Amino acid sequence: MSSEQKQIPEGKDSKDDNPLSVDDFAATPPTTMVIYDDYYDQPRQPKVLSVKDQYSLGYSYFCGIGVEKDLKKAVELYQVAAVQGHAQAQCSLGFCYEKGIGVEIDLKKAIELYQAAVDQGHDQAQCNLGLCYENGIGVAKDLTKAIELYQAAVVQGNAQAQSNLGLCYEKGLGVEKDLKKAVELYQAAVVQGNAQAQCFLGLCYEKGIGVEKDLKKAIELYQAAAVQGYALAQCSLGFCYEKGIGVEIDLKKAIELYQAAVVQGHDQAQCNLGLCYEKGIGVEIDLTKAIELYQASAAQGNATAQSGVSRLQKK
Numbered sequence: 001m002s003s004e005q006k007q008i009p010e011g012k013d014s015k016d017d018n019p020l021s022v023d024d025f026a027a028t029p030p031t032t033m034v035i036y037d038d039y040y041d042q043p044r045q046p047k048v049l050s051v052k053d054q055y056s057l058g059y060s061y062f063c064g065i066g067v068e069k070d071l072k073k074a075v076e077l078y079q080v081a082a083v084q085g086h087a088q089a090q091c092s093l094g095f096c097y098e099k100g101i102g103v104e105i106d107l108k109k110a111i112e113l114y115q116a117a118v119d120q121g122h123d124q125a126q127c128n129l130g131l132c133y134e135n136g137i138g139v140a141k142d143l144t145k146a147i148e149l150y151q152a153a154v155v156q157g158n159a160q161a162q163s164n165l166g167l168c169y170e171k172g173l174g175v176e177k178d179l180k181k182a183v184e185l186y187q188a189a190v191v192q193g194n195a196q197a198q199c200f201l202g203l204c205y206e207k208g209i210g211v212e213k214d215l216k217k218a219i220e221l222y223q224a225a226a227v228q229g230y231a232l233a234q235c236s237l238g239f240c241y242e243k244g245i246g247v248e249i250d251l252k253k254a255i256e257l258y259q260a261a262v263v264q265g266h267d268q269a270q271c272n273l274g275l276c277y278e279k280g281i282g283v284e285i286d287l288t289k290a291i292e293l294y295q296a297s298a299a300q301g302n303a304t305a306q307s308g309v310s311r312l313q314k315k
Helices: 051-063 071-083 087-099 107-118 123-135 143-155 159-171 179-191 195-207 215-227 231-243 251-263 267-279 287-298 303-313
Strands: 025-027 033-035
Touching: 051 071, 051 087, 071 087, 087 107, 087 123, 107 123, 123 143, 123 159, 143 159, 159 179, 159 195, 179 195, 195 215, 195 231, 215 231, 231 251, 231 267, 251 267, 267 287, 267 303, 287 303
Parallel strands: none
Antiparallel strands: none
């Protein structure tokens, strides 16, 4: 499975309170934060933040909530909380090491942190580690372990795990193919607003996979996911607008949606937009742009784009 199809949000633990406002804190060493008097602007007695507050402040820096976004500070605070056994901090820090957010990529550390959080029953860590086992990220590929971890997270209502496990049932990955279960899991995640599940369920309705074909529902689901910035949904919806599948043909919208997905590096959108520039579909013919898009897509292994590169190089 491609990583694009399996988003792993850094996420906030639903069990935690809202992240702190950092207006009352100044970043001194990450283990202590000095509270300042609003009137005299003089420091009071240093206050040692609780581990929960350290995580919450790190999350605020990660997202730029009430403070300028600072991934380095976020990682520092996650590290302080993770060492103290805070499961969400362990999971979030693991994600940073997996993706290289604020730190160099270190898959070994990522797996260790996910495992530490999994040992505490943390649902997002179960989902993230499950994905690692599914795709062999930092560990040997093991679909059995992946399914076990997804199922453990699904029991806790984790929407991303529901979507990931649904795809496993749809494709028969580590389990027997069961389209009914796949659709049920997608629907459970859709109720929670999961963009990936919206996109995957939209595809089921577009193609009649496990459900009766319903293009209206497909478009609604693609739109819901596209609004959240999910690249595959943007590409799929763009194709619907290009070809008039469940909607009136609207080449302007098609191009806009392809471009939104291309910005995220989506290979099929790059390929589709390349064809538009090659053939003059919704845009003026521009073979230079077309071959650039084909090449970007081909570099990701897209066979159709590879054919496009060969075709244009012969002209």
